[in-house]
């Protein structure tokens with residue numbers, strides 16, 4: 001009874017009509033004083049950052065975590081001492097007092113955790129990249145669309161003010177026809193220390209890790225602590241820097257320009273920086289072609305950090321330039337800003353603009369949407385489109401040729417890499 005009144009009251013507040021399409025019914029309607037009760041699957045490096053974010057949100061309460069590595073239970077309890085801990089995510093999903101689940105497990109287990117979370121009737125914050133493969137991305141998108149659950153993907157730049165600015169300028173037609181986007185991401189590490197390589201903690205032993213659950217259907221083998229900790233470096237668990245970082249920028253670009261999945265992709269590069277046994281490349285050049293006369297370029301190196309990270313949307317009437325962490329040639333200072341520069345040839349009276357929209361808190365946006373049942377800033381659709389673009393690039397690299405969307409969907413590269 002209380003639930004019915006709560007829901008009616010809620011629908012009355014938001015009104016029907018246009019908003020109805022984007023509003024999802026809640027499993028349990030949260031009252032004004034109820035906090036959103038959060039569980040987490042995979043409480044490693046990123047998971048613990050997200051736990052701290054949740055602790056900082058008054059409308060949310062951490063209830064439980066599930067992780068196959070015992071050490072993570074202790075680490076998570078340091079952040080939220082009252083939580084329950086499990087080594088099997090299914091036990092967490094059985095909990096009635098969990099409303100929403102954050103998934104921050106390694107990439108190759110995202111799809112299982114995604115689908116199981118929705119099947120358990122929980123709302124979902126799923127870390128990027130949404131899935132390890134295109135087939136899984138389709139499965140997860142279907143699961144989300146067929147459920148009434150609120151789903152957001154950990155593509156936090158979808159909540160950035162820079163994206164709101166870029167969208168507004170594009171909507172106003174300021175850049176004219178954009179035919180090319182150049183984007184890049186660069187890092188560096190001390191000699192001999194490969195990017196991402198993490199030390200194996202002494203308690204990372206077969207007795208403390210549910211290794212079979214980590215493998216998640218990959219061929220059985222003896223416990224390998226290095227791969228368990230450094231899964232990012234190996235194809236069977238990871239998509240390398242494409243699924244770690246390109247996906248953030250490609251999602252931002254796709255949302256800004258309302259791009260569908262690419263028609264074709266080409267990726268070249270290799271392991272050029274630190275030949276430390278990793279399988280995924282550290283030097284990358286990607287070309288993604290889209291049906292709407294746009295080519296997007298993304299390049300990346302782990303060998304030089306000078307130009308940080310950025311995107312330039314090149315239009316006939318102007319350029320949108322978004323820079324993060326790029327060192328200014330003259331001052332040596334790091335810049336982070338979004339700007340519009342007119343092309344004098346087609347916009348002679350145009351003036352340069354600086355974006356001023358504020359960033360939203362991506363986690364707070366999710367929590368708010370769990371309460372309001374509205375669509376979050378990074379819904380499943382951008383998770384899907386950015387995942388498909390990422391996997392097309394990797395499939396091209398691994399098959400050493402350009403691939404079309406149809407070819408990529410049909411490609412069955414061995415899971416073992």
Ligand SMILES: NC(=O)c1ccc[n+]([C@@H]2O[C@H](COP(=O)([O-])OP(=O)(O)OC[C@H]3O[C@@H](n4cnc5c(N)ncnc54)[C@H](O)[C@@H]3O)[C@@H](O)[C@H]2O)c1
Nearest residue numbers: 042043044045046047067068069104105127128154213214
């Ligand atoms: N949005 C971002 O900016 C951002 C930043 C970093 C990482 N990430 C993403 O977060 C995810 C996790 O990355 P990470 O660096 O935290 O990795 P991690 O290895 O530090 O953490 C993963 C955790 O999952 C646990 N785990 C493994 N198999 C499990 C299973 N079957 N059930 C439950 N737990 C399991 C591991 O024990 C580990 O604690 C990745 O998808 C990564 O791409 C996102």
